[in-house]
Amino acid sequence: MKPKTKNNKILVIHGPNLHLLGSREPQIYGKFTLKDINAELQKEAKQNGLSLEVLQSNSEGDIVEKITGSKYDLLIINPAAYTHTSVAIRDAILAVSKPVIEVHLSNIYKREDFRKKSLINDIAIGVITGFGPLSYILALTAAAQFLKSAAKTSK
């Protein structure tokens, strides 16, 4: 059954180099473009009664500003390479204390050792990694369920 979560806003952030999806290492990241993924997300959000704002940025500072300067109920983020390095993005997430779901297209635990460390995973509700574009859809489904139960418990 599709959960109904009216009026909730999800912020989706795609980190560096994800604008190159489709042509970037397709053997790892697949052939879908970011436009394809965002279109699927918008469709799924509509079906769940969620509104969606999407940002792709290659800049750590822009990502920090978006996280700390926008209004939203839940953040879905693929921090890309910043997953493994960015104390600034971690601190921004902690500063706003909104629920966060971390997403990766590839399974970061099956790759180089430096990718196995995430600076976000311990402050996220959950991490979805390795399902290609489906990782984002799974994250949105999880977000809808999470917000629905949060609304129930606050009644």
Ligand code: DQA
């Ligand atoms: C990624 C995995 C990261 O290690 C990498 O730097 C990316 C993409 C993923 O979605 O699989 O840019 O976050």
